[in-house]
Amino acid sequence: MASLGANDIATLRGLGDAAVAVRRHETIRREGQPVDSIWLMLHGWVASSMLLPGGQRQIVKVHIAGDMLGTPSMALQRAADTLTALTDGWIARVPLARVRALFDQAPRVAALLLMAVQWERVALMDAVAAIGKTSARERLAAFLLDLHQRLTQVGLTQGARFDLPLTQEQIGDALGLTSVHVNRTIRALEREGMIVRHGQTVTLHDLPMLQRLSPLPRRAPWFDADWLPAAIDGAVADAGTARAMRA
Amino acid sequence: MASLGANDIATLRGLGDAAVAVRRHETIRREGQPVDSIWLMLHGWVASSMLLPGGQRQIVKVHIAGDMLGTPSMALQRAADTLTALTDGWIARVPLARVRALFDQAPRVAALLLMAVQWERVALMDAVAAIGKTSARERLAAFLLDLHQRLTQVGLTQGARFDLPLTQEQIGDALGLTSVHVNRTIRALEREGMIVRHGQTVTLHDLPMLQRLSPLPRRAPWFDADWLPAAIDGAVADAGTARAMRA
DNA sequence: CGCATCGTTGAGTGTCTTCAAATTAGGTGG
DNA sequence: CCACCTAATTTGAAGACACTCAACGATGCG
Numbered sequence: 001m002a003s004l005g006a007n008d009i010a011t012l013r014g015l016g017d018a019a020v021a022v023r024r025h026e027t028i029r030r031e032g033q034p035v036d037s038i039w040l041m042l043h044g045w046v047a048s049s050m051l052l053p054g055g056q057r058q059i060v061k062v063h064i065a066g067d068m069l070g071t072p073s074m075a076l077q078r079a080a081d082t083l084t085a086l087t088d089g090w091i092a093r094v095p096l097a098r099v100r101a102l103f104d105q106a107p108r109v110a111a112l113l114l115m116a117v118q119w120e121r122v123a124l125m126d127a128v129a130a131i132g133k134t135s136a137r138e139r140l141a142a143f144l145l146d147l148h149q150r151l152t153q154v155g156l157t158q159g160a161r162f163d164l165p166l167t168q169e170q171i172g173d174a175l176g177l178t179s180v181h182v183n184r185t186i187r188a189l190e191r192e193g194m195i196v197r198h199g200q201t202v203t204l205h206d207l208p209m210l211q212r213l214s215p216l217p218r219r220a221p222w223f224d225a226d227w228l229p230a231a232i233d234g235a236v237a238d239a240g241t242a243r244a245m246r247a
Numbered sequence: 248m249a250s251l252g253a254n255d256i257a258t259l260r261g262l263g264d265a266a267v268a269v270r271r272h273e274t275i276r277r278e279g280q281p282v283d284s285i286w287l288m289l290h291g292w293v294a295s296s297m298l299l300p301g302g303q304r305q306i307v308k309v310h311i312a313g314d315m316l317g318t319p320s321m322a323l324q325r326a327a328d329t330l331t332a333l334t335d336g337w338i339a340r341v342p343l344a345r346v347r348a349l350f351d352q353a354p355r356v357a358a359l360l361l362m363a364v365q366w367e368r369v370a371l372m373d374a375v376a377a378i379g380k381t382s383a384r385e386r387l388a389a390f391l392l393d394l395h396q397r398l399t400q401v402g403l404t405q406g407a408r409f410d411l412p413l414t415q416e417q418i419g420d421a422l423g424l425t426s427v428h429v430n431r432t433i434r435a436l437e438r439e440g441m442i443v444r445h446g447q448t449v450t451l452h453d454l455p456m457l458q459r460l461s462p463l464p465r466r467a468p469w470f471d472a473d474w475l476p477a478a479i480d481g482a483v484a485d486a487g488t489a490r491a492m493r494a
Numbered sequence: 495c496g497c498a499t500c501g502t503t504g505a506g507t508g509t510c511t512t513c514a515a516a517t518t519a520g521g522t523g524g
Numbered sequence: 525c526c527a528c529c530t531a532a533t534t535t536g537a538a539g540a541c542a543c544t545c546a547a548c549g550a551t552g553c554g
Binding site for chain 2: 035048050052053054056057058060071072073074075076077078080081100103104107108110111113114115116117118119120121122124125126127128129131132133134175176215219220221222
């Protein structure tokens with residue numbers, strides 16, 4: 001459990017209802033809707049986005065397998081973000097009441113949940129810094145490295161290669177850029193030999209260079225077993241949950 | 248407790264050590280340092296900022312009285328953000344062990360803490376959207392409105408007027424702009440009669456217009472007593488804590 | 495009163511955007 | 525399996541918003 005090494009997404013579904021399939025472009029939950037549940041992401045890609053009055057869409061987070069979806073809005077009356085499937089996938093609903101119950105019945109899991117949320121908050125701080133202060137090149141490098149790292153943790157990379165099922169417009173929405181400029185930036189990195197593309201597949205061909213270009217540090221999580229309240233419902237469930245919380 | 252109406256910052260300090268004074272420009276905690284505590288903010292202004300390799304500084308959050316400081320880094324081995332006093336003020340340290348204990352001893356407070364953190368996460372999502380997709384004018388309007396609202400909740404506004412002890416460079420660091428452009432934008436809003444300044448004092452002279460300009464919605468928190476686990480240590484402490492958690 | 499910090503303004507530059515169109519890829523039905 | 529249609533990528537050219545560099549003015553503190 002300590003360092004998120006566990007590998008059973010299945011046990012994590014102890015919290016959730018039966019898995020449900022979602023299709024590409026499908027809206028899981030729209031912003032403004034009342035909040036009554038969160039979701040566990042079992043397979044596929046989902047974007048959490050916000051629509052601005054001017055019609056622009058900002059993707060706030062790109063979710064992958066193992067992530068928890070929609071949790072920020074649990075402190076709100078109406079959801080702040082829209083959850084849209086970027087690919088076909090599988091999700092499992094978790095009624096908020098079940099999350100609530102964790103605090104009484106599984107304080108250890110509740111504490112892990114808090115840590116996971118704080119981790120997400122740091123990721124958002126990184127995003128603010130990247131979007132606010134860095135160039136398109138740097139932002140794109142950080143974006144690719146972050147995805148590579150997260151995908152590696154759930155076994156969805158082949159070495160430096162991984163599948164990136166986002167359109168350049170969606171990448172732009174995530175990075176605060178237009179699709180046109182995303183394209184130019186991607187092609188520049190490609191021309192310089194830092195990345196290689198084949199269809200949706202991206203290979204980080206010069207990782208050291210990309211890391212030098214990225215403005216964001218790699219962060220070390222701190223899941224010290226001693227920190228947390230005593231276990232109640234067994235290490236297996238915890239391991240799965242911790243993995244889910246990586247989102 | 249339900250809607251954060253309570254008003255005793257003092258009780259919230261039940262969690263914290265004795266108050267400590269900080270002076271303007273003083274660093275409370277530097278990024279990269281090991282994490283062993285958080286802080287409650289009793290008085291003054293504090294910036295949470297991140298330093299990028301290029302030397303740029305991004306202010307990720309401007310903290311005011313009643314906020315909790317440094318909590319995102321509790322999921323990390325080393326702190327992600329630097330906490331710097333923007334004005335003289337008072338803070339109270341809370342060892343992480345005491346936060347940990349909440350989960351076993353006061354699940355209701357722990358649940359409130361999670362909600363407060365999620366609320367902060369939404370604030371960061373708003374920041375990402377604003378910085379990523381909006382103009383300097385819109386961003387500044389949203390910034391002023393947000394501060395006005397938060398300051399009002401802790402009784403630090405006089406109607407539409409409040410004290411804004413940030414330099415234009417600091418405002419720029421928070422909004423992803425240079426101080427020069429912040430200045431031009433502020434003066435434009437001023438020229439158009441939306442705001443009035445006297446020294447550090449700002450008056451939102453045309454609130455409806457500013458709200459129309461701001462790209463961010465006003466968000467309604469959801470602190471439903473029923474949602475939370477049963478109270479353990481009394482409503483008074485909860486009220487104070489909830490207020491603290493607004494940060 | 496002098497110095498440092500902060501605010502203000504001008505002029506020129508650059509990164510990214512907007513607008514537009516051509517090319518390529520992907521998916522569906524015949 | 526090809527034809528077609530839509531979605532996505534790619535490229536060009538022009539424009540805009542915000543940045544950089546620089547200087548001057550105001551403000552406040554010691």
